[in-house]
Amino acid sequence: MQKLARLAISEEGFVFDPASGDSFQVSQTGLEILAGLKNGKDDGEISRWLLEKYEVSMEDALRDVADFIACLKNAGLL
Amino acid sequence: MPEKCRLTVKRTMNGFYIGISGINAVDNPGPGIGVARSLREDTDLGAKIVGLAYDALEPGVYMDWIVGKSFILPYPSSDGDALVERLLYIKRNHGLDVVIPNLDAELPLYIKHAPMLADNGIRTFLPDMRQFRLRGKDRLCDIASRINISLPLTKVVNSVDELLRAIEELGLPVMVKGIFYKASKSYTAAEAVAHFHELVAEWGYPVILQQVVAGDEMNVVGLGDGEGNSLGMVGIKKLSITALGKIWTGVTVKNARMLAATENFIHEFKWRGPFEMECIVNGDEVFLIEINPRFPAWSYFATGVGINLPSRLVRRAFEMPVPPPPRYEAGKLFVRYTYELVTDMTNFKKAVTRGETP
Known part of the structure; x- marks a missing residue:
């Protein structure tokens, strides 16, 4: 979470890590998930929010959020 | 009145x-x-x-x-x-x-x-000879331990026998470095021996062998006042380099461990003058690769983000007041071009x- 807090995130989905100098591009949904994580929401809360916003099952939402979080970890952002 | x-x-x-x-x-x-x-x-x-x-x-x-x-x-x-x-x-x-x-x-x-x-x-506005020698490639081990930074496994060798023994310890590939300039990555012992001879012919003994560490190449340009204080520093990451390994594009970064180690270096050794600290950063670990006792070729990058180190050096050299360095922003881009x-x-x-x- 400490790493997440330091990220500079633009509205267009450009993510810059000032400690590593790495930059990333995330989709609009990814951007919204990142915002949720930064605000301290857990994966269940984020999945429920995806469920409300998009036509997706809870199972798919949970899986997508888990996948995205795994991507963030793999990129050293979490 | x-x-x-x-x-x-x-x-x-x-x-x-x-x-x-x-x-x-x-x-x-x-x-x-x-x-x-x-x-x-x-x-x-x-x-x-x-x-x-x-x-x-x-x-x-x-x-x-x-x-x-x-x-x-x-x-x-x-x-x-x-x-x-x-x-x-x-x-x-x-x-x-x-x-x-x-x-x-x-x-x-x-x-x-x-x-x-x-x-x-x-x-x-330069370091003294003791400071200058201290940051030699063959002495980095002492510096690394005193400023709280990692050093890739390093061996100083003076003969082919020593070189081969060092390769057994460090493994391959290995970096083979001249005492002043040049470094080559060797993938075989024969290649390392050839680089050893080239470096000795050009720069003399000793030659430094260093374990290859993976990570991002990050550097700091800094200026010490000779009394243990920093007159300013800027950390960067190289985004692209030329065939000669020179930076072509880069971005400012604020890697807390790297900047803290740089502060420690200035404080611990009372460094006087400009310097460039070359590091490899892998996650939370920062490896010291080299300390150059001068401005790097990319030093205008620091000026461009608001920290004019050459100007601060001249002001200090003439005992003019030097205000505390302003903060710089991470995420500023450096682009070199031809003209x-x-x-x-x-x-x-x-x-x-x-x-x-x-």
Whole structure:
């Protein structure tokens, strides 16, 4: 979470890590998930929010959020 | 009632004549042009840049919007007497208040002759010889342990036998480094032996063998005041490099561990003058690769983000007040580019025949 807090995130989905100098591009949904994580929401809360916003099952939402979080970890952002 | 005494002091500054070497802005650029450009941006200094070139074809000799008059210097030889004589000539015939040497080979000579130059009105702002030797590639182990930074496994070797034994310990691939310049990655023992011989022939003994560590190449340019305080520093990450390994694009970063280690270096060793700390960053681990006792070729990057280190150096050298360095922003981009200029032969002719430009 400490790493997440330091990220500079633009509205267009450009993510810059000032400690590593790495930059990333995330989709609009990814951007919204990142915002949720930064605000301290857990994966269940984020999945429920995806469920409300998009036509997706809870199972798919949970899986997508888990996948995205795994991507963030793999990129050293979490 | 006595009238209040109104004292107004108006200081007029005619500007400093500042000698800058390393004005070879070529594919392996010297740091001089970036340093000179930074000095010119501090208009209060009124810097008159004196180009100190070793070849009439160094591009800085022709970049008259940055460098004023240029002089050809004798190559820095063992005792440096000819170099000093030339600097004194420039002082007498043109003006030279301070010199910022930017090339590794010059530094021991400038450090050795700094008191004599100062006696003749030419200031420098350099580490002393003990500090200079301390950051040698063969001594980095001592520095790393004192500033709380990792060092890739390193062996100093003086023979092929020692080299082969070191390879057994470090494994392959391995970095083979000259004592002053050059480093090559060797994938086989035979390749390492060949690099060893090349480096010994060019730079002498010892040769340094270093474990290859994975990670991002990050550097810091900094300036120490000689009393343990930082006069400013900027951390960057190289985003792309040339075939010669020189930065072409980069981004400012704020890696807390790397910057803390740099602060420690300045504090612990009371470093005086500019330096570049080269690191490899892998997650939370920061490895020290090298410390160069001079400005790097990309030092204008720091000026561009608001920390004009050459200007701060000159101000400190003249005991002028130097305010605390401003904060810089992470995420600023550095983009180098190529440029051409067309001029007549005047500067070239004069530099070749008279050793100085008009």
